[in-house]
Amino acid sequence: MSLMDEVLPHVDVRVVAFCLLKERLHVLVCSASANGYELPGAPVLLNCSLEETAARRLGELTGIRETYLEQLYTYGEPQRANPRLISVAYFALLPANRLSKTPPHPACWFAVDALPALTGDHAEIIAYALRRLRYKLEYSAVGFQLLPERFTLSELQRTYEMILGEKLDKRNFRRRILRAGIIEPTTECRTGEGRPARLYRYRPDAVAEVKARRLFP
C-alpha cells in the first residue's frame, strides 16, 4: 500500500443507488456478515474526493460510472459504529438498461418496499434517500435518470407512479410535462401490443427545475 492509497480513518462513503426493475423501485445493498445487509460503501483514500469515491464504488458494482450522483447527508452520531465512523451518504439513480448483466458480487437489488434487515442506521439512510428522491421528483427532472435515453410517455408516467407510489392522471400528466418543455418527441415509435407509442427524449438543454410555489412571494 503506497502513501497515495492511505485511507482516512473514521470516515467512509455510502451509496444509496436506485433503479427501476420489474416495475418496482429497487435499492442496491451488499450482504454483510451475518448481521444482515448494508449499503455499499468504500473507505476514503487520502487523494480521492468523496464523490469520486462513491462513483468508483458504484461503477465496480453496476458497471455504470457516469450517472446521477448527489450527496445526501453525513451521518456522524458517536454511537453509530465502533470505533466511531462518519459516513458521507450519496444517492444515485441508474437506468436499468445500462446495468451490467452479471450480478455484481457482494451486491444485490431489493425492492424498496421489501428490504431485508440492514445493519446500523442504514435503513434510516435508505428511507431518507427515498424521501429525497420523491421530493426532488416533484420539482426537478431527476426522474429521467432512471429511464433509457428514449422512452414513451407511458413509461415516464409509470416511472413517476412507481416512485411516488400513487396513480397519476394520464391527461394531466401529459399536458404538464409537455408544457414544461423538458422533453421532445423523436421520429421513432415503440411497437408492441396495442397502438405504437411515440418515443421521446429528454432535452439536456431544458431547465430542469421548476419554481416552487412560494409561501410568500
Add this chain to the structure above:
Amino acid sequence: MSLMDEVLPHVDVRVVAFCLLKERLHVLVCSASANGYELPGAPVLLNCSLEETAARRLGELTGIRETYLEQLYTYGEPQRANPRLISVAYFALLPANRLSKTPPHPACWFAVDALPALTGDHAEIIAYALRRLRYKLEYSAVGFQLLPERFTLSELQRTYEMILGEKLDKRNFRRRILRAGIIEPTTECRTGEGRPARLYRYRPDAVAEVKARRLFP
C-alpha cells in the same frame, strides 16, 4: 487531554450562521491568521455528534445554543486543505435580539454582500448556504428563526425582502402569509413613529412546509 476529548483527524465542522443586523443579512466569520477570515469551526470530538459540535461552537460565539441548525453539505475535495480535511458544514439562523452583547472574540459579523477575503473554499460554502436559505424561505417557514418571538407584519416582510434581495408587494404578502395560517395575532401593538402595528407570533403547531408546485402531479 483525556481519551474522551480525543479528536477525529481529518474532519471538522463549520457553521454558516446568519443574522439580520442593521437591516441587512449578516454572516458570522472568524479572523484567521493573515490569510483573511474563515468560517467558525471546531474539531470533532470522539464522543460528540456533528450537530452538537456545531451547536456548541455557535453557543460559544453568540451565546445562543438553542436555534435553527441544519446540516448543509460536506466538503471533501483532496486539495481543499493540507493535510487533507473534510468539513461538515451547517447553517444556522439566529434572532438578533438574543445575541450576547459582547462581541464574540475571534468572531465578527459581516453583511453577506460585503464579505471580506475568506480562506480556502469558505466563500463558496457561504454562497451555497445563502442559496439554500433563499430557497428554503420560499417553501418553509424558516424565516421566523431570524426574528424575535413577536414581530409585526412589516418586520416580517422586511426580513423576507432582505434575504431574497427583492421588494415584495405588501398586500399580496399579507394575504398569503395570513392565509397560510402559520402566524397568529397577539393583543399587543408595537408603537413608534406612525400608526402602531399589531404584533404577531409564529404558531409552532403550524405546518411549516408548503407543497411545491409539482412538475408532474
Add this chain to the structure above:
DNA sequence: ATAATAGTGTCTCTCAGACATTATTTA
C-alpha cells in the same frame, strides 16, 4: 397639519385537478 407607518380589496390570468372517448396496432 404633516409626516410616517399600518392596514385593507378587486380583478385578471394561469394552472391544477377532475373527467371519457377515439385511434391504432397485434393476436
Add this chain to the structure above:
DNA sequence: TAAATAATGTCTGAGAGACACTATTAT
C-alpha cells in the same frame, strides 16, 4: 374482431400577481 395500449380537450376552482387608497399615530 377483440384486446391492448396511445392519444387527445374542456370545465371549474384556487391562487398568483398587479394595483391605490384609507387609518392611526407621533412630532
